[in-house]
Amino acid sequence: MDFVDTSYLAAVTTAGYCARALVRGLPDSWRLRLGASVPERRPGWIWVQAVSVGELMLAEGILGRLREAGHRVHVTTGTAAGLKLLEQRLPGWDRGTGQITGGAFPLDDPCGLEPFLRQPPGAFIGLETEIWPNLLRSLAARGIPACIVNGRLTERSLARGRAWMARAASRLSLVAARDEASVRHFRQLGAPVVVLGGNLKADLAPPGPLHTGWAPLREAWAGDPVLVAGNTVEPEEELVLAAWSQARAARPGLRLVLAPRQPRRFQAAADLLLAKGLRFRRGSGSWPAGPEPWTATDILLLDTLGELAGAYREGTLALVGGGWAWRGGHNPLEPVRWGVPTLLGPGFENFQDLVAPLLEARLVKVATAETLAADVAAALAGAPLRPAAEGRPVPLPEGLAGALEKTWQFVSKIIPAPR
Numbered sequence: 001m002d003f004v005d006t007s008y009l010a011a012v013t014t015a016g017y018c019a020r021a022l023v024r025g026l027p028d029s030w031r032l033r034l035g036a037s038v039p040e041r042r043p044g045w046i047w048v049q050a051v052s053v054g055e056l057m058l059a060e061g062i063l064g065r066l067r068e069a070g071h072r073v074h075v076t077t078g079t080a081a082g083l084k085l086l087e088q089r090l091p092g093w094d095r096g097t098g099q100i101t102g103g104a105f106p107l108d109d110p111c112g113l114e115p116f117l118r119q120p121p122g123a124f125i126g127l128e129t130e131i132w133p134n135l136l137r138s139l140a141a142r143g144i145p146a147c148i149v150n151g152r153l154t155e156r157s158l159a160r161g162r163a164w165m166a167r168a169a170s171r172l173s174l175v176a177a178r179d180e181a182s183v184r185h186f187r188q189l190g191a192p193v194v195v196l197g198g199n200l201k202a203d204l205a206p207p208g209p210l211h212t213g214w215a216p217l218r219e220a221w222a223g224d225p226v227l228v229a230g231n232t233v234e235p236e237e238e239l240v241l242a243a244w245s246q247a248r249a250a251r252p253g254l255r256l257v258l259a260p261r262q263p264r265r266f267q268a269a270a271d272l273l274l275a276k277g278l279r280f281r282r283g284s285g286s287w288p289a290g291p292e293p294w295t296a297t298d299i300l301l302l303d304t305l306g307e308l309a310g311a312y313r314e315g316t317l318a319l320v321g322g323g324w325a326w327r328g329g330h331n332p333l334e335p336v337r338w339g340v341p342t343l344l345g346p347g348f349e350n351f352q353d354l355v356a357p358l359l360e361a362r363l364v365k366v367a368t369a370e371t372l373a374a375d376v377a378a379a380l381a382g383a384p385l386r387p388a389a390e391g392r393p394v395p396l397p398e399g400l401a402g403a404l405e406k407t408w409q410f411v412s413k414i415i416p417a418p419r
Contacts (some may be wrong), residue, residue: 001137008133008164009110017111028080036106037115038074044419045072046124049105052082053305054331055087055127058150058200061404062125062411063093067100070418074121076105081263085305109230120144123285123415128152128178133168134138140171145414147174148201149407152350153185166190173414176407179353195410198403199353201331202396218314220294222324224253225316225380228340230308231261231330232321237269239324242274243373250377257311260300261321261330266303273299283307309334313388316340317379324369329355336363337396338388341379343367357397 001009023031038047046066050056066073075093077086086102094100099260106112117138124139124146126132131148139146139319159293169191176197177183186194227247229240240258248254260269266284273280282300302311312318318335322328323345333354335342342364348355358364367375 001256004163005133005137007185008167012109013111019107020111029078029081032080032083032097032104032239033078033112036076036112038103038119040073041072041119041121042419043119045074045119045415046415047116047121047124048073048075048127049124049130050075050077050082050127050347051105051130052077052079052318053085056085057204057306058127060089060093061200061203062207062408063100065404065408065412067093067095067097069412070331071415072320072418073100075100077102078105081305087174088306094346098215108134112132113138117142122419123147124252125149125411125415131165131168131172133164135388136168136171140363141387145173145416146171146413147176147411148172149176149192149197149411150185150403151164151175151186151197152179153182153189154350155178155185158185158189162189174410176410177406178403181352186187186349197407197410199400200403200407201333201354202400203402203404204309204333206337206393207313207334210310210314211287214314216288216291217294217300220291220297221255222359223385224255225251225383226255226257226314227317227319227376227380228257228315228335229319230257230259230302230311230312230321232258232319233261233325234265234268236321237272238323239369239372240300240319240321241272241278243376247377247380248375251380255297255381256299257302257315258299259308259311260287263303263305265299270301270303271395273301287308312340313338314386316383316387317376317384320344323366324372326360332358332364333396337393339392339394340387340403341365341383343375345369353396354400357407363397365373 026341050059090102092101094255120142126148128150129152150267166189169189172191175186177186177192177194178199183194183196227244244256279297280298280301283302284302312335318340320332322332327347328350329348332342332344346366
């Protein structure tokens, strides 16, 4: 090892030692990672890492291909919210085969990695930007291939921890990047093999049916337009509520489904609704068996995980957050694929590859914070109550679909055959 490797190893070892000494005072996600381990696996198991909720949902297609090929897989994630979703989704991913397990991602120090390398994986697959220098060094030393799929790397990330990140990237066997900009950035970072795989978000399977508690809500709200605002970040809830209130002056029955992006902000959103004296129910609470309580409810605060994609199908109009309060944006395909008219903010930097063709096809519209209320009112005036009622997905613009097949063709060539 040279100075770059040694300096990182010293830093992460010190951090791991301090974390274990202070474990009781650490956040839940750190404590979970300190106890990370992998079930007993035969040689050649595949390690799939998805940092949190969004990346876990992206992993579904790759996990399906690995399962169908006969691989044994262990999926890891690094947040408490990710672990909660992982627990919910594992039975569906595994389908009773016993091939897919899941748990926390370890700290990137020798002590954290030891349980995972005791019976080393046959390959490592990370979603988006999972560049862990000590893990990749340890895998390379054992001749184990490591790849990143749906690779995303921004200019800002490119400059962060450049020496350590560049050394780690040089040890990747493959990067299947999601867009041309990420291809360029990974190559600049020093990844030796970078290909364009496309964005796996465009190939996500349609969401399953929502739980039975939604039936009384549908009955109560059947004759009313519904605005579904998803993945909002602070302070976008204030903006959405202002637009909803103004639109409601023209459409008195207008209902709202509000889904903040981060679970840690669910309570703050509830407090905001309480402070404004609005009639709402929380998705994490009890769901009435009959329609009467929903008739008296104007807002559903969707403070749950994994339901938003399905909830968009219940809407008359969708607002995709993340583009009014910051520059990143969020995935607009979830409402678009069901034909629901969709508005998003001008800050969609992280989804440029998706938004550009959707704008060209007139499947989304960009609204500024200043024009949002007027744009919501205009869109509602011309929209059917439930555009997704027929349940047939809308064809996406040419070039967006096919990312899963393309990515799998690249990945299947570097991972070992199942044992």
